[in-house]
Amino acid sequence: MRTRKLGSCCAQLASAGGLALLLACTGTIQEGGSASSKGGESEPVDGSGGRGGGGPDVTPTTPCKALASGPSPLRRLTQREYDNTVTDLLGVTRDLEREFPQDERAGAFYSNASETPGEAAIDMYQVAAETLAAKSAPGLWKKAGCPATDEPCLQGWLTSFGLRAFRRPLETAELDAYVALFRGAAPSGFSEAGLKLVLQTMLQSPHFLYHLEDHETKPGAATAPLTPHALAARLSYFLWQTAPDAELLKAADEGRLGDAQEITRQVRRLIDSPRARATMVHVIEQWLSLDDLDTTQLDPATFPLYTQAMKQAMRQESQDFIAHVLANESGSVKSLFEAPYSIVNPTVAKLYGVEQSSTGQVNFDSEQRMGILTHPSLLTVTHGPVLRGKLIRTRLLCEDIPPPPDSVDTTLPTFKEGQTPRERLLAHSESPTCKGCHELMDPLGFAFDHYDELGRWRKTYGSDQAIDARGDLILGDRKLKFDGAKNLIEQLVQTEELGACVGKQVLRFALARLETEADACTIHKAQEALKRHGNNILEMAADIATSQEFAHVQVQQ
């Protein structure tokens, strides 16, 4: 199997079954949250040594009275945010063949919150700015309708455009500087050439590229409220992944965003829009690593069905299914994991062995398929028991799984005659160095052994070896026995831990960072909100957006 990592291809090509790289680990594992204060994944799921998704233990010990917030690092727009913002602002799209360098993640979600931007990114911003300016300037200049010497007209246009581009009113000095750019472009008067320059500048400006969360500091206070415009931006980028629209900006301009009822009104408007559902589809995709499908490689000789078209079809199925659940099942997390149907397209239908000439709902034998955890997309991204177990542990239970220690040899042992793939991984549960982590992960993955690397159902391994899909789900000092994927999923969905983790994950997306101890109350509130709204993930997101915490930042030096 050709894995994403450039690795021991020769050894792995020789081995059958295509099991993922073994992980091994040492020591005992704390239950629940992890000891490390900033636990979380910095790398994709595929055995690349990243840590799990734990985060600090954030059960609040004192009642949540004081407003507290973890530190908000300076974030650069993610690729999706950039593209959406540009489309809404300019009415043109970027040439999507040219990709920005990969966004940095905080846990599961793209964030660009801590790394320094590389030269490639800054270079791409320049290329994108010039292309977009060239594309959009003629249309924008025509619409602006400013005569060549009419400075008030130009200032008016710049004021309203700048407000949308920078997500806040331009300062006087900025306005003057941009008028000067216009002048510099053509001595004879304001022209489209000037507009092009201004667009190029604004699209490369830090005020455009970064989320600069202006706030009003009060002496001695640990947290500060965001300015109305900064709050409008935060709401809009959380729920719609784009810059605030005219109505939201107006509410900010007119000082109405200080009023809790107004915020609730605006959030309701945003949440009820299809754009919020589109955002939530992407949130769930990132949460479950489905966007890693792009770089997940399987040996083409063993899996000829796994083409680029199939990858796209797998993702499409999951996106369609999530969208369906959001629109038709009240965004219920329970439905996400337990629905006995999916939204199947003709290409991915091949993996299900069903006839499907168009995209639509297909009901399955619930013994074989249950919700998104049995989607080919997720099963392929994880392509084996260890990574499947790890995904459940880190992404669904928010636990931290450290990488194997340096001293351990993680090469797969060679197959012994008659061994099942499960037996081959026995070293994990027998060796004391491995057991601590692997008994948490592997059994959960074995529950899915009826699905091969591409997520196709199989009754046996190979032609006749029986599959044992039983195991224990270890939660703290509890052990829940399960037999097979369906049984495991049903039990998982009942656990407090899963619900709590969902709240944490969505909050991570909302804040685009990992939580710290200071966020304990905020997380608790989100978790309660999910319960209160019958597991409706959209309503929970609305509660997060309307919370006081969301409108504040931690004051930093």
Place this chain on the structure above:
Amino acid sequence: MIKSNRRRSVASRRGFLQSLGATAALSPFLPTSLVSAATSVAPKRLIIYWSPNGIFHPEFKPDGGESDFRLRRVLQPLEKFRSKMLLLQNLDWQSFVKHPFENTHSIACMSLTGTAARQTAPGAPVDAVGPSVDQLIAKKLNRPGFHDGLVTGMSTYWPHSRLYYDVNGQNVSGSNSAVEVFRKLFGQLQKPGQPDPALAARKSVIDRVRLELQAVKARVAQQDRHRIEAHLAHIRTLEQRLTAGASLTCDPGAAPLKDATSLPVAGAAMLNLLALALKCDASRVASFTWLGPGGAGNIVYDWLSAPGRHHDLSHGGRPMPGQPTYESLVKIGQFHAEQLATFLDTLESVPEGEGTMLDNSVVLWTSEHAGNKVGSDDHDRRDVPFVLFGSAGGYFRTGRLIDCKGRPHNELLLSLVHAMGFTSEKSFGDPELCSGPLPGLT
């Protein structure tokens, strides 16, 4: 970089050459309007030409004596360059002997660095611990705004090709898009003799962006300041490119509008663009990597009617002449040789001083292991192929076959550094493996 899956289209040789000639910018022949860089002494250039999975040893290894060497089938397409080539046999990756590591394709990181390999955690990438020869020389040339150290190739996923490392130990990614590389090299070009209003305009944009970044830097939290500083540094690089680009006096012709989807056509276009970059002095050190090591290079060369995937073929034992595996490997090797020959032709066609641009350059063709060498294992890091073309302005005494008798390849890499004019360097890569350049080359 384009994130595309290339269709390896089956094209006949004739079709391939026709499509090469179809677009002026993709032509193997340089536009005649090109004005060469007006220097009194032509600069020296280094090009790395890297192919995966070894160069098929049974039909690669040259025979014969120092000057009367005989080229086998793979090197046949390069016969006309015999007086300008240096064939180096029995150069070993002593870095691998001294620093043993799991012998996977990841060890390719030693190819141009001569250091140990390191892996920070299981599953993490395997990396060298020092710069690659191209990046070191690029740094020493110190021409801000120019494109020394340009990395190109046909990879669609650059993390697979961990061959190039800068002086800070960072892996360097490249571009597989001629459209993008052309823009990078020539996007800031001025028409000779005319002040370009666009240049002033671009400068005013950069100036304003810089001002805004500086204002933002003063406002952000202490912990984030270094990130804005990094951003500012990159803006400075854009500005340097503007100035450097403005100093170029060549006419590169029309920019390519679209990248070819077929590997041989796209590869040829990129090589042609590199030749242009050298000619214009936009770059003096560049690399072209067909595909990354091992599985990353595991394609079918179907346009050659060479069945089998390259990586798998290279592990197909010791095939005999006439067998399909053997013939496929020969064809693949010849393909790489032919493409190289075309590139060398282009360099040769540019008169420079008393010779040609090829004479002032050195082109290194190498790969990751000895390639199905009889009597050795599949990933043999001894007798790794290294072939030089061009004398780098008279530094190398070419037209010879040299038996390096197991010397470390670090010494060759140091020779390249010296050839490019940096003769005060005492060592390259692991210093215990290298106390001087490779003897016998000059």
